[in-house]
Amino acid sequence: MKSKTGIMKVKDNFDIWDFVQKNSIWLIFVICIVFFSIMTPNFLRVRNITNIFLQSSFIGIMSIGMTYLMIDGNFDLSMGSIMALSAVLVIGFMDYGIPVAVLLSLLAGSAIGALNGLFVTKAGINAFIVTLGSMLGVRGLVYIYTGERALVSSELAFSEISAASVGPIPLPVLIFLIMLILGELVLRYTSHGRGCYAIGGNYEAAVNAGIKVDKHIIINFILAGFTAALAGILMASRMNAATPTLGMEDHMIVITAVVLGGTKLDGGFGNLIRTLGGVLVIGMIRNGMNLLNVHSYVNMLIMGLILISVVYMDQKFDPLEE
Amino acid sequence: MKKRFITVILCLTLVFVLVGCGSSGDEAAPDIDEVVIGITNNNVGIDSYQTTHYETFREEAEELGVETVRLDATGDPALQVNQIEDLIQQQVDVIVVWPVSGDAIVPAVRNANQQGIPVLIANSPIDESGFELVEGFAGPDNLTQGKYAAQMMKEALDGEGKVVELMGLPGYVTAHQRSDGFNEEVENYSGIEVIETQPADWDRSRAQEVMEDFLTKFPSGQIDGVYAADDNIAMGAINALEEAGRLDEVKITSATMFGDGYDAMKEGKIYGTIYQSPVEDARKTVQTAVRIATGEEVEFFNYFDTPKVTLDNIDEYERPIW
Numbered sequence: 001m002k003s004k005t006g007i008m009k010v011k012d013n014f015d016i017w018d019f020v021q022k023n024s025i026w027l028i029f030v031i032c033i034v035f036f037s038i039m040t041p042n043f044l045r046v047r048n049i050t051n052i053f054l055q056s057s058f059i060g061i062m063s064i065g066m067t068y069l070m071i072d073g074n075f076d077l078s079m080g081s082i083m084a085l086s087a088v089l090v091i092g093f094m095d096y097g098i099p100v101a102v103l104l105s106l107l108a109g110s111a112i113g114a115l116n117g118l119f120v121t122k123a124g125i126n127a128f129i130v131t132l133g134s135m136l137g138v139r140g141l142v143y144i145y146t147g148e149r150a151l152v153s154s155e156l157a158f159s160e161i162s163a164a165s166v167g168p169i170p171l172p173v174l175i176f177l178i179m180l181i182l183g184e185l186v187l188r189y190t191s192h193g194r195g196c197y198a199i200g201g202n203y204e205a206a207v208n209a210g211i212k213v214d215k216h217i218i219i220n221f222i223l224a225g226f227t228a229a230l231a232g233i234l235m236a237s238r239m240n241a242a243t244p245t246l247g248m249e250d251h252m253i254v255i256t257a258v259v260l261g262g263t264k265l266d267g268g269f270g271n272l273i274r275t276l277g278g279v280l281v282i283g284m285i286r287n288g289m290n291l292l293n294v295h296s297y298v299n300m301l302i303m304g305l306i307l308i309s310v311v312y313m314d315q316k317f318d319p320l321e322e
Numbered sequence: 323m324k325k326r327f328i329t330v331i332l333c334l335t336l337v338f339v340l341v342g343c344g345s346s347g348d349e350a351a352p353d354i355d356e357v358v359i360g361i362t363n364n365n366v367g368i369d370s371y372q373t374t375h376y377e378t379f380r381e382e383a384e385e386l387g388v389e390t391v392r393l394d395a396t397g398d399p400a401l402q403v404n405q406i407e408d409l410i411q412q413q414v415d416v417i418v419v420w421p422v423s424g425d426a427i428v429p430a431v432r433n434a435n436q437q438g439i440p441v442l443i444a445n446s447p448i449d450e451s452g453f454e455l456v457e458g459f460a461g462p463d464n465l466t467q468g469k470y471a472a473q474m475m476k477e478a479l480d481g482e483g484k485v486v487e488l489m490g491l492p493g494y495v496t497a498h499q500r501s502d503g504f505n506e507e508v509e510n511y512s513g514i515e516v517i518e519t520q521p522a523d524w525d526r527s528r529a530q531e532v533m534e535d536f537l538t539k540f541p542s543g544q545i546d547g548v549y550a551a552d553d554n555i556a557m558g559a560i561n562a563l564e565e566a567g568r569l570d571e572v573k574i575t576s577a578t579m580f581g582d583g584y585d586a587m588k589e590g591k592i593y594g595t596i597y598q599s600p601v602e603d604a605r606k607t608v609q610t611a612v613r614i615a616t617g618e619e620v621e622f623f624n625y626f627d628t629p630k631v632t633l634d635n636i637d638e639y640e641r642p643i644w
Contacts, residue, residue, distance in 0.1 A: 040412075048411045055404045149493030150399075150425045152449065159429050235400055239426035243399045290408040296394045296401070297367070 024313050025261050025277035028306065032281055036288035043288060050170065056283030057176040058231045060276070062254045063261075064176075064183045065113075065227035067275045068220045070258055071187070073200040073267025074120060076221065077131040079228040079254055080247035081138035082109045086232035087242035088142055090158075091151040098158055106229045112138060113225020117218035135251065142244045150243040159240035161233075172234045179227075184272040192216060200267020256307050257282050262314065281306070357388040357615040359608065360414035362405040364422050364446070365397035370644035371600045375445070378604035388612055399426040406430040410437050415615035416457075418607060420444040424495060428452040440614050444607045447495045453622075460610040461603060463625040464496050464577070467596045468503020470630045471575045474594030475504075475514065475547050477632075478573035482513035483546030486536050488522040488529050488559055490551040497521075500551045500577045517545075522555045529558025537566045550576040553583025553595060560591050579631055584641045587633060594632045597639055602626040 020027060036043040062079050069075055086105035093101035112134060119130040153159070164171040187193035195216040198206040207213055231250075236242045260278030263270025282303060289299045366376045376392065383390045391414060395402035399422045407430060409417045417434055421427050424447055431441050431448065435455045443452075445461040475485060487504065490497030501519065508514050518536065522529035529550065536545065548563075550556035556576040563569040569591065576583060579595040586592045606626035613620050631639060 042411055042413070045411070051407055051411055055407070058400070147493070148491070150423045152425045152451075163429070238429060239399065239403055239423075240429050241423065241425040243423045243426055245397065246400055248398065286404065287408055287411075290391075290393055290405055291412055293391045293393075295366075295392075296396050 022262065023274070024310055025274050025281065028260075028310070029277050029281055029284075032284045032288070036284060036291070040288065040291040042291060046168075048287070048291075050168065050173075052280070052283045052287045053173045054170045055287060056279050057170070057172040058235050059250065059253055059257060059282065060176045060279040061172075061179060061231045061234070062224075062227050062250065063257045063275050063279050064179055064272060065220070065224035066254045066258045067261070067263055067270055067272055068183070068187070068196060069224050070255075070263045070265060071200050071267055071270050072196040072217055072220055073203065074127040074217060074220065075131070075255060075265070076113075076116060076224040076228075077128070077251050078112065078116065078134040078138055079224060080250035080252075081135045081142065082112050082225055082228035083232035083235065083247040083250060084142045084242070084244065085109070085112070085138050085145075086229035087236035087246050088146050088151050088244065090233045090236050091153045091242045092145065094153050094155050094158065098155060098161075102233055105233055106226060109225040109229020109232070110222050111225070113222040113228075114218060116225070117221030120221065121214040121217050139244075146242075146244045148244055150241050152241045153236070156240070158237055160237075162235075162238035172238075175230070175234070180272050180276055187271060192219065196220065197268055200264075200269070202268070253282060253303075256303060260307060260310055262310075264314075357416075357612060358391065358412075358414045359383060359388055359416055359418060359611045359615065360391040360393070360409035360412065361418040361444070361611075362393045362395050362402050362409065362420070364395060364402075364420045366394040368397065374600040374644055375604045378601045379608055382605045382608040386608065386612055388608075388615075395422050397422055399423040402427060403430045406434060410434050410439055414439065416440050416442060416611045418442045418444050418460075418611050419448070421446050421448055424449045424452070428455070431455045442607070442611050442614055445603060457614050458610065458620050458622045458624055460607040460624040461626070462598050462628055463623070464499035465503040465506075466625070467577045467598065467628055468500040468505075469507040470503075470596050470628075471500075471549055471577045471594065472504045472507035472511075472514075474575045474630060474632065475508075475549060475573065476511050478575065478593040479514065479547055481511060483573075484515050484517045484540075484544060485547040485549055486533075486540070486545055487516055487519040487549045488532055488551065488555045489519055490521070490555070491523045492521050494524075497524075497551060504549055504577070514547075516549075522551070522558065524552065524554060526554050526558040526561075529555040530562045533559040533562035534566075537562060537568060542568060542571065545572055548572050548574045550574065552576055552578040553580035553586070553592070556592055556595075557582050557586065560586060579639075579642055580644060581642045584636070584639075587631070587636055590633065594630060596628050597631050597642075598628045599626075599642075600644060602628075 042048055086109045089105040089108055090101045093104050116130055116134055119125050120127050162172055166174050195211050198211055199213050199216055257278040258275050260281060261274035285302055286299055363376060366372050393405045395405055402422045417439055419427055419441060428449055428451055431452050432455050434441050441456045443456050443459045447459060448456060489501045505516060508516055520532045522532050548559050550559055553576050556574055573593045575593055576595040578598045583592055583595055603626055606624060610620055610624045
């Protein structure tokens with residue numbers, strides 16, 4: 001798994017600590033499972049596992065877009081706002097039929113992503129500033145569009161999308177997993193995937209090597225917008241309604257999941273399989289702490305502690321220095 | 323390096339163990355006869371009304387000898403949906419929901435309903451499409467509180483006068499009910515007229531601005547009374563009236579007392595208000611939930627007593643800490 005970035009040297013002797021460090025997320029994953037299944041008898045039931053996957057799939061879908069962005073060295077703070085916008089748009093356009101409404105809100109999300117990308121690449125503004133701006137601006141749009149109240153869908157059929165399942169797998173989970181596998185394949189085997197690693201690894205070198213840096217970055221911002229919109233649509237379907245405060249902190253949770261998965265904030269390293277680990281760990285903590293009757297604020301504290309611990313563990317680890 | 327790594331893992335384990343110990347008290351082996359109430363709150367930390375409600379809920383449940391799982395949606399409707407599902411997984415005997423959004427919880431409540439777990443709505447109503455899915459509602463009767471405020475306004479003005487209304491945030495059922503109650507009651511009084519209604523969004527500074535506009539629009543002598551949806555709004559209006567030197571011209575009634583309003587009433591600035599206690603609110607909710615869990619029939623609307631307060635009887639009440 002670790003040689004896929006093409007920048008690791010083949011080592012003569014296998015260093016177990018090195019391996020564990022790079023896969024720290026799976027260690028935490030196992031600790032979480034052991035801890036929660038000891039503490040609460042309901043945790044490992046099939047229904048609760050399905051439940052965790054379902055609850056994680058919305059954050060998970062967004063984390064796909066975010067992983068791509070972070071591999072090329074950028075990130076997107078506006079994903080939570082885009083998610084809210086597409087959720088209210090899909091409900092608002094429901095009168096034109098479900099397919100049109102879904103399509104329009106996917107388009108809106110992708111368009112905002114494209115704008116983010118254009119400002120970052122063509123105008124050369126820092127991604128933090130650009131997406132901070134669109135986070136605020138898009139949230140404003142959401143409030144204006146909704147008049148600060150919840151929009152409720154008149155179509156009961158719309159709520160079937162998130163409620164549907166293929167065999168035992170809920171539809172949002174299936175969408176998440178399929179996108180994850182496709183995303184991983186694209187990262188590994190296409191020029192776009194390799195381009196992302198190259199840009200994040202060494203921007204100047206990528207430019208000099210003739211990689212169309214701007215194109216790749218814009219594509220990733222569009223992907224981030226698209227995944228946020230998709231998550232928003234599924235979330236709206238789950239509630240058959242959309243509230244303007246939806247996803248207020250989700251961009252932070254998504255970034256946490258991706259960083260937990262070992263993707264580096266300065267880019268060049270990471271993959272979607274480990275992002276899945278990060279997403280599931282967060283899902284387990286949220287679910288498990290609820291089962292344990294621990295206050296939501298403690299969840300945040302735990303997630304913060306784990307995040308800092310993981311980054312601390314990764315601190316010394318830099319694939320370029322080996 | 324290895325040492326550091328081990329240290330971090332040990333720290334993580336410690337965090338989990340600590341959390342585990344902290345919550346193990348609530349998590350004693352479930353007795354078959356023992357009732358477990360699950361609640362997902364709106365946003366516990368946001369104001370002292372909700373904090374007091376949260377604490378009293380625990381105390382009252384302890385007193386009645388029932389176990390509780392108390393969660394907090396922290397104002398996030400999507401998180402609340404997850405929490406309802408986690409409570410379903412835990413197979414609590416009754417789920418109490420203080421809705422963040424009365425609309426967005428309907429599908430999740432339907433799910434609980436299908437799993438055979440009764441749901442009690444607390445404090446703020448669920449959307450009417452959810453009425454058939456829940457056992458009932460426990461909380462304040464805001465319509466009646468609005469009517470009481472109108473009755474006190476009639477008293478204060480001797481049955482004759484022009485009134486402006488500052489309502490809560492549009493879209494909030496509570497805001498509409500307090501307004502509707504007041505206006506319905508006023509229609510019975512030929513001498514009292516509501517000349518204009520404006521939203522003050524539960525916000526003190528917004529209330530002050532709206533009142534300033536009213537004072538510009540209606541010169542001295544054209545306003546005899548101000549009806550505020552709660553004391554927070556009333557305090558904003560008082561600020562504007564004092565600045566304009568017209569506080570003596572008007573009588574003020576509000577639909578819910580807060581600590582500041584208590585002081586203002588003692589100073590004679592507010593004529594009448596309603597005592598809505600989070601303690602009574604939480605007690606009523608726990609009692610109703612226990613009755614539902616033990617299979618008793620309950621009324622759909624379970625209101626707690628919200629008495630009128632004027633200078634005559636204010637000493638019977640403690641100054642609200644909310």
